Amino acid sequence: MHEFDLIIKNGTLVDPEKRRITVGHLGISGGKIAAITREDIRGRHEIDAGLAIVCPGFIDIHAHVDGYLYAAQCMVRQGVTTSVGGNCGFGPLDLQSFFDGLERDGFPLNQAMLIGHSFTLREKAGAVDPYAPATPEQVDCMLSLLEEAFDQGAIGLSFGLEYAPGTSFDEVLALSQVAARYGKLIAVHTRTDSWPGLGALKEAVRITEFTGAPVQVSHLVYQVGMGMMIQALEILDRAVRDGLDVAADSGMYHAFATFIGSPVYDEGCLEKWGCDYGDLFVATGKYAGQRCTREIYQELRANYKNDVVVAFACREAEVYQALLPGYVMVSTDGAVGSPQPGTGHPQDSGTYPRFFQKMVREQGSLSLVEAVRRCTLLPAERLGLLNKGRLKIGADADIVIFNLDRITDRADYPGIGRPDAPPEGINYVLVNGEVVVENGRLLEHAKPGRPVRAVRRYWRWQ
Template identity: 40%
Template sequence: MYDLKIINGIIIDFDTGQKKVCDIGIKKGKIDAIGNCPEDAKREIDASGKIIAPGFIDIHMHEENLKEGGANPIDISNRMLLMGVTTCVAGNCGNNRQSLEEFIHFIHHKGMPVNYLSFIGHNFLRNAVGSTDRYQKASKNEVEEMQKLLINAVDQGALGVSFGLEYAPGIDLEEVLDLCSVIEDRKMLLAAHYRKDAKHSIPSIKEMMEISKQTGHPMQISHIGSSCAYGMMTEGLDTIQKGINLGLDITVDCYPYDAFSTYIGSAVFDEGCFGLWNKSYDAILLTEAPYKGMRCDEALFHKARKEHPDMLVVAFVMNEEEVIQAIKAPFVMVASDGLYRKGQGHPRGAGSFPRVLGKYVREKQELSLLEALKKMTLMPAKRLGLESKGEIKEGKDADIVIFDQNEILDGATFEDPQALPIGIDYVILKGEVAVENNIIIKGDLGKYISNPLEKTVQVNSLL
């Protein structure tokens, strides 16, 4: 007997690109049979007319701040699950919102709505060893202390190291390479938030490529839209493609919005940023009390930056057509870069994946459904070494999202950044129904996944 059977759903074969209507039988958290599934089941779901897709994999997001939420700290994981994401990668942009040990301990003991992998952030390590001046290079002793912490994190199961070069301008290439020297014999993935955007984006991309070349580790270039979507996207994508052609192991992610979000007190908003973007202060939306929903003028910008440096703000500074251009590139995956603080922030944390499927696939027809789904599932699964995820095939994990391709769309807005998507009927994790009709039924099925790259001989070709 199956634990769960899904009948009459539409599966897209990633190998052939063909759609087919069939049933899926699930046992013990795995896809046991596809096609003719004659056995009875403890529960049956009729998915007539609906797409049965692998659970989405968000290779770039920002985990919970477990100390911020009080008795119920789960915030962004719930938003991830409700938009069809079943596996996430945390610790991006050089930052962890708590120690990796604390994060893993919480998941092991209480579960999570989604599965998690995590980078260990360079900037987090800097703060941990007292290198708190973001404009200064870390000392030799501080680097040595960071190396010890890095080895410990890797031994705990960190996926690799993430860098937030823009957030700490004092970091130089030597510091990055010195830190990574202690993991040269480990199978790791690196990820990096660029050093500078707009006209500086091409040198920034080349620096990230150089880090990959010199360390010998593959590189995930983070959210290229917020780096290059200022008239630089064509050159940026061409630069990356040339590196790939020369043998560098580089992939990229992008979220489907023309605005970025970060803390107003960060170095991103240092002097000269508005000239760089060719925008004025009113491009900045404040997301928290006492200024929630207000656009800045010069006085309010500086007041908020001084008095509320940890406030998340939204910057409407990018060109959407270049964001679409990035998402269509063959080496770019869809990711959210989702981050909330006190429930506020950018709608990408609740809407990215249904937005691509609804706006860019169905409405604008910029991507086929097959292309979009691969960028959300198979590509990140292969990049992360998740051999049992990312496809609807027998023997794979039963992490599944069932949605209506004619209805799916993001619901989150800049005014209501956690609003629910529409058109997603079910989200299934480990063969159990986790979400049904926008209601979380089981929110503790997720586990922490230790670095799967160290368990594989090599990552298969993505393309």
């Protein structure tokens, strides 16, 4: 009898492509799904799912793992098998050596990379003042760096316009036209948040209107979850209805994490959000776990610009509202500032468990198969990953096995709980057919993840 490398028996199989839930066994060989059947198959290794959910691994279209091992381990424990880095305009520039390094050292999950504009390309081109537009020469320099990044396997381009608010729309368009030429995704952390964030959202829509490039609005709730989500979704609904190539991703928490020295935390931010210093939690560095005071805020702004601070600026109800439309996928925005064990933001460890816990089990606002689609097929399609996010023969064997009645986020904000507390109810995670999480435990030596190098080819109408 044929023996597979590994089989998963008695799974409740969730196929987001056919929108079907059924019961069966999976056979895996050579890192791919090789059989989906109810025949009594055999494997060198066997997992009995005991009717737990078996679905494609989660594809996190917006994170900042960017090669950092501990963050990747937290991610894989919450079911992420492919992470997209280089978001919000920052991340490595030399993707060739970045990917080579991952291949050489191994990594727990698959890693795709965007190339960041607002820090990475701008800095290399000498446009170091975030409040000033780049000169024409600097823009030209960025254009050739961008072509190079696409040659090295970048899956798209990311803007962090809120971090470089001096960026002119001409600068945005010049870069976007290059991305459009190759049909590459453009991830946009919009220029500002709250009420002015609605105008910034329209600017993001205009990028695809003017260039045709697919636009992905990043961490929607963190940009427009301060009381204007309905208006924001109206803007996006209309764009999608009009046939524009726009989608969005959003997380499961109502407090975002970013660098205290960035323009996000410029004077006036608290008034804009309707917050006090005490609504800011320090997530990394010497004050990790403490709430801000005016003094701590000023000291960090002056001397510890790269410390990460969490701002309780959004409304919890808008977290869920943001994830209702069918074009919004789940993302973590996790691993900002490469947090050490015990520090960071709960999104680093709890986003996907929390999504299934809250929106499927507790609220019933999304069906299981639709929720799985938002974490798997939808981002795979957005990224052009044809062998991921699908439960079918020949697809990469990136698999999550979890119990819907037990899946629970245990992570909490620094100072309240552990931001990196592992979730409950995720039994197994497989990456390229290899077990990385077994009975809820991370296998630290397991590094079957691969770089996801995209190819550069001209966009064609299909």
